[in-house]
């Protein structure tokens with residue numbers, strides 16, 4: 272049979288879950304469902320994994336449909352959606368580890384995940400080793416007899432460093448350790464970790480998957496058996512995605528390839544422009560040939576993403592900080608706001624946003640500097656975005 276491509280699946284996958292005649296899947300804004308009088312049927316509904324017609328925490332028809340689309344995107348057997356990315360990540364990790372187990376992860380992680388690995392798991396008897404994601408051998412060297420999970424994020428936040436997915440996938444297989452990747456930054460348009468043997472893929476669907484900065488959501492993609500386990504944990508942990516947000520996510524996903532391809536193209540143009548600008552010391556962008564791991568990027572990514580990390584010049588760390596603040600205040604189309612992956616461009620100052628989470632040593636391993644700005648490029652016209660940076664950087668450039 273002909274296998275439809277991603278653009279087609281984004282529109283049609285999971286359609287069978289829509290049992291109505293409506294072309295657009297309805298919002299099932301209900302917490303509970305009529306069970307009928309047949310108690311045998313009721314038992315099935317109450318115990319079936321992800322039953323879309325029993326009680327909302329168990330499942331919802333739109334949640335089933337959106338999960339089918341996401342599993343298709345990530346090439347896994349199944350998927351489970353959550354109210355936030357962190358609900359998906361914490362539920363996924365707690366579906367793998369228990370007291371006495373060991374986890375290997377990287378230094379550079381999304382802040383919520385970093386706090387979960389650093390501060391939360393230790394309270395429940397799980398030990399964690401953090402390694403440099405660019406150093407394959409460090410992952411292998413960290414393996415212990417009780418290692419159950421290798422958790423990575425690539426490209427990482429905010430430095431856009433790359434983890435070698437094929438190496439991690441192979442390492443996990445060789446040692447029977449489950450491998451998990453946060454694929455939020457890349458999105459499945461630019462990177463599909465299953466291609467490299469990664470077991471479980473998690474996302475903050477709040478970002479590229481939703482794509483319009485109007486919802487929070489998360490997803491776990493994995494084998495049928497793993498999703499069943501995660502589902503049983505989710506009944507206790509309780510992070511199910513609401514009917515309305517599930518519907519918005521399904522709607523947002525329809526344009527995923529259009530949005531991400533435009534964002535890739537805009538971000539590349541902006542990175543090329545900024546790289547040559549005298550007020551910019553450094554541009555980290557996975558679409559540039561000058562990315563320190565450009566060769567690895569080539570083997571595992573199909574596009575550069577919309578995420579750029581730039582460093583504004585400054586003689587001292589204090590001056591770089593002032594310059595960063597100046598740029599933030601001058602930009603017109605890049606709002607200083609947390610989050611990323613939407614149709615609108617956003618920018619943040621990582622040192623201000625995450626500085627408080629780190630002690631001095633953690634600050635240095637995180638690689639965050641005072642002149643650093645993280646940019647999430649949207650789908651505005653690229654000429655306007657470049658012009659905006661031109662005017663925001665002009666005073667800094669003339670100072671030097």
Ligand SMILES: *Cc1c(COP(=O)(O)O)cnc(C)c1O
Pocket residue numbers: 355356357358381383384424428453455456474475476477478487488489610
């Ligand atoms: C935003 C984000 C998360 C957390 O997702 P929420 O939806 O905010 O809970 C996790 N990982 C990455 C890479 C993110 O950018």
